[in-house]
Amino acid sequence: xxxxxxxxxxxxxxxxxxxxxxxxxxxxxxxxxxxxxxxxxxxxxxxxxxxxxxxxxxxxxxxxxxxxxxxxxxxxxxxxxxxxxxxxxxxxxxxxxxxxxxxxxxxxxxxxxxxxxxxxxxxxxxxxxxxxxxxxxxxxxxxxxxxxxxxxxxxxxxxxxxxxxxxxxxxxxxxxxxxxxxxxxxxxxxxxxxxxxxxxxxxxxxxxxxxxxxxxxxxxxxxxxxxxxxxxxxxxxxxxxxxxxxxxxxxxxxxxxxxxxxxxxxxxxxxxxxxxxxxxxxxxxxxxxxxxxxxxxxxxxxxxxxxxxxxxxxxxxxxxxxxxxxxxxxxxxxxxxxxxxxxxxxxxxxxxxxxxxxxxxxxxxxxxxxxxxxxxxxxxxxxx
Numbered sequence: 001x002x003x004x005x006x007x008x009x010x011x012x013x014x015x016x017x018x019x020x021x022x023x024x025x026x027x028x029x030x031x032x033x034x035x036x037x038x039x040x041x042x043x044x045x046x047x048x049x050x051x052x053x054x055x056x057x058x059x060x061x062x063x064x065x066x067x068x069x070x071x072x073x074x075x076x077x078x079x080x081x082x083x084x085x086x087x088x089x090x091x092x093x094x095x096x097x098x099x100x101x102x103x104x105x106x107x108x109x110x111x112x113x114x115x116x117x118x119x120x121x122x123x124x125x126x127x128x129x130x131x132x133x134x135x136x137x138x139x140x141x142x143x144x145x146x147x148x149x150x151x152x153x154x155x156x157x158x159x160x161x162x163x164x165x166x167x168x169x170x171x172x173x174x175x176x177x178x179x180x181x182x183x184x185x186x187x188x189x190x191x192x193x194x195x196x197x198x199x200x201x202x203x204x205x206x207x208x209x210x211x212x213x214x215x216x217x218x219x220x221x222x223x224x225x226x227x228x229x230x231x232x233x234x235x236x237x238x239x240x241x242x243x244x245x246x247x248x249x250x251x252x253x254x255x256x257x258x259x260x261x262x263x264x265x266x267x268x269x270x271x272x273x274x275x276x277x278x279x280x281x282x283x284x285x286x287x288x289x290x291x292x293x294x295x296x297x298x299x300x301x302x303x304x305x306x307x308x309x310x311x312x313x314x315x316x317x318x319x320x321x322x323x324x325x326x327x328x329x330x331x332x333x334x335x336x337x338x339x340x341x342x343x344x345x346x347x348x349x350x351x352x353x354x355x356x357x358x359x360x361x362x363x364x365x366x367x368x369x370x371x372x373x374x375x376x377x378x379x380x381x382x383x384x
Contacts, residue, residue, distance in 0.1 A: 032162025289371035
């Protein structure tokens with residue numbers, strides 16, 4: 001299958017093992033791999049084999065599995081030593097890929113070769129899709145296990161057979177890559193430095209004073225020492241566009257109110273606590289306005305106000321918040337407004353409308369009022 005210098009194919013592989021027991025490790029029951037063209041992601045070659053453990057007790061204590069890995073099938077399978085040449089030739093000098101491959105499959109292969117007194121194959125590089133997708137895809141698919149990812153994308157269920165699992169691994173990567181590619185076509189405002197509320201670790205929320213202007217400072221909310229900006233999907237508009245607040249020139253400061261789910265509530269309450277403590281520590285006498293709106297008799301229906309930001313050029317106000325309308329087909333179209341018109345904008349924010357919101361959390365302390373403003377940087381309005 002080519003010399004080491006020519007081995008440009010990516011080797012996706014997976015092992016199925018016995019269940020670990022006290023004072024006893026795992027034993028490989030099946031090895032499966034495919035070689036994939038890195039340019040076209042086409043499967044070029046496949047190999048799989050059941051494996052008989054050297055310890056017979058592991059065979060007879062094996063519970064039958066619905067996927068076909070049974071004690072009888074394992075008892076008639078070759079030992080790992082008998083397939084080691086094929087495994088070595090498949091893996092050595094190639095880029096390896098797999099799900100949780102660094103902490104599990106790589107270790108199992110290395111130990112299997114050590115047990116037969118052979119040097120293990122060495123990778124040119126390792127792509128662990130579990131690590132990679134946690135970094136790039138976030139936690140939008142839950143725990144990021146292969147079965148969870150397959151369910152997220154509506155694929156077949158994982159059956160825990162090596163060859164089937166590596167093919168599913170490749171398919172999941174293709175789906176994730178497509179989503180990330182499409183997201184990359186959106187403006188940076190929708191893809192850069194945003195975290196969803198379920199990705200926020202509350203103890204990692206902090207606040208810091210940063211330079212503002214004329215020697216003044218302002219409070220900045222941080223998460224893991226990075227400015228905290230949230231992205232929330234399918235927020236429900238409770239109250240549409242409000243114009244009751246105005247700026248110094250009498251222009252309306254536009255905002256709308258959304259329902260807040262428990263996860264977002266916990267994050268916003270934690271942010272409130274951090275900033276309010278900093279305000280009290282600085283001896284501020286301003287009245288604190290909680291970011292979560294909880295009215296008497298409606299404590300189970302918390303809401304929050306999202307501001308639509310504006311910029312003024314030559315006394316002409318324009319929306320600084322980028323807004324898109326998402327059609328039922330999934331296509332999103334940027335909304336372009338010829339003028340600053342609250343009535344026109346209000347038609348897009350009727351109560352009950354679903355909105356994907358990308359917003360910053362801006363602490364303020366002004367004219368004896370203090371709190372946190374939620375300022376929308378980007379909005380995707382669902383047209384359903």
